[in-house]
Amino acid sequence: MERRKKMARILAIVLTGLFIASAVGIASAHFTMIFPSDSQATIWDVAPEDYIAELGETKTVYIMWGHPYEHISFDMASAPEVSVMKPDGTIEQLSTEQLTVDGMDEEGNPGTFVAYKASFIVDQRGDSVVFVEYNDEGENLIDCTKAVIHCGEEDWVGWDAEVGQKTEILPYMRPYGMEEGFVFGGQAMYDGKPLAGAPVEVEIYHTLDLGKEIVETAEKMFPYDPPMMFTRLTKSNEDGEFVYTLDEPGIWFVGATMEPASGRNIRGVFIVPILEAFPPVEEAAAPAELEGVKTRLKALEEETATSTQATPGFSALAAIAGLFIVVYLVKRRKD
Numbered sequence: 001m002e003r004r005k006k007m008a009r010i011l012a013i014v015l016t017g018l019f020i021a022s023a024v025g026i027a028s029a030h031f032t033m034i035f036p037s038d039s040q041a042t043i044w045d046v047a048p049e050d051y052i053a054e055l056g057e058t059k060t061v062y063i064m065w066g067h068p069y070e071h072i073s074f075d076m077a078s079a080p081e082v083s084v085m086k087p088d089g090t091i092e093q094l095s096t097e098q099l100t101v102d103g104m105d106e107e108g109n110p111g112t113f114v115a116y117k118a119s120f121i122v123d124q125r126g127d128s129v130v131f132v133e134y135n136d137e138g139e140n141l142i143d144c145t146k147a148v149i150h151c152g153e154e155d156w157v158g159w160d161a162e163v164g165q166k167t168e169i170l171p172y173m174r175p176y177g178m179e180e181g182f183v184f185g186g187q188a189m190y191d192g193k194p195l196a197g198a199p200v201e202v203e204i205y206h207t208l209d210l211g212k213e214i215v216e217t218a219e220k221m222f223p224y225d226p227p228m229m230f231t232r233l234t235k236s237n238e239d240g241e242f243v244y245t246l247d248e249p250g251i252w253f254v255g256a257t258m259e260p261a262s263g264r265n266i267r268g269v270f271i272v273p274i275l276e277a278f279p280p281v282e283e284a285a286a287p288a289e290l291e292g293v294k295t296r297l298k299a300l301e302e303e304t305a306t307s308t309q310a311t312p313g314f315s316a317l318a319a320i321a322g323l324f325i326v327v328y329l330v331k332r333r334k335d
């Protein structure tokens with residue numbers, strides 16, 4: 001009787017565990033979001049331009065904890081350590097201020113969440129690397145995140161700096177002027193040495209509305225494993241190197257995790273702002289472009305008709321055919 005009770009209790013514990021695991025359900029990776037913003041009201045509208053500064057400007061970064069892809073927020077469990085490495089290599093430690101930001105919890109309910117902010121003056125041309133260390137006991141993680149603030153035309157100095165994080169990403173690609181579809185690569189380091197065979201997570205941030213919509217679509221299209229679309233995964237090679245194509249415009253998180261046999265995981269994350277394709281496809285220019293092609297087409301037709309030759313030359317026909325293709329393509333692009 002006693003034994004049966006014990007077995008029932010164990011079974012209950014196992015079932016509860018399974019239930020909790022399934023209830024937590026779809027979850028992508030947690031990331032420490034370093035979003036520069038002029039005011040708290042606009043933190044979630046972060047764009048690549050927010051990582052650009054003017055000389056003398058006071059830059060404020062907001063630091064949030066959550067799932068960027070799904071726009072899910074969590075309270076930060078401890079105050080992050082925030083520093084900035086200036087282009088000349090000097091390091092300034094920044095004081096942080098706790099605040100609460102609006103967001104959505106894991107169950108999809110709106111709420112407020114503990115976050116932090118820190119400010120510094122951009123007093124040198126070049127790249128200032130903001131680096132944050134955040135300790136989360138619940139996730140068994142020490143998270144070391146870097147974001148580059150760029151200042152000055154052609155002052156491309158400092159973006160690849162090694163700031164001395166326990167696990168650190170050294171970028172191979174300059175993180176500004178990067179467009180959608182560009183490849184990002186880097187080297188994962190642990191204790192100053194290449195971190196081989198480490199999992200590298202890659203994830204883009206979404207605003208709340210877009211996040212909800214895209215998660216719903218992924219759940220419909222890939223019901224067997226929606227998070228495979230939220231958090232992309234690759235590995236570092238023997239030299240700690242990795243590459244991944246960042247295929248959409250937005251703010252990307254690329255993080256390599258050192259998983260020790262015991263103790264807390266230590267991850268190094270690099271934030272990569274990705275621009276829309278350049279040059280842009282200009283919708284407004286299309287009608288004018290179409291008019292221009294039509295005029296040229298008419299002129300060619302008249303020229304051919306009034307030609308002294310009985311039949312138009314091959315080159316004229318080819319030109320007309322070419323222009324028709326252009327008209328078709330322009331029209332198609334407009335649809």
Ligand SMILES: [Cu+2]
Nearest residue numbers: 027028029030
């Ligand atoms: Cu997570």
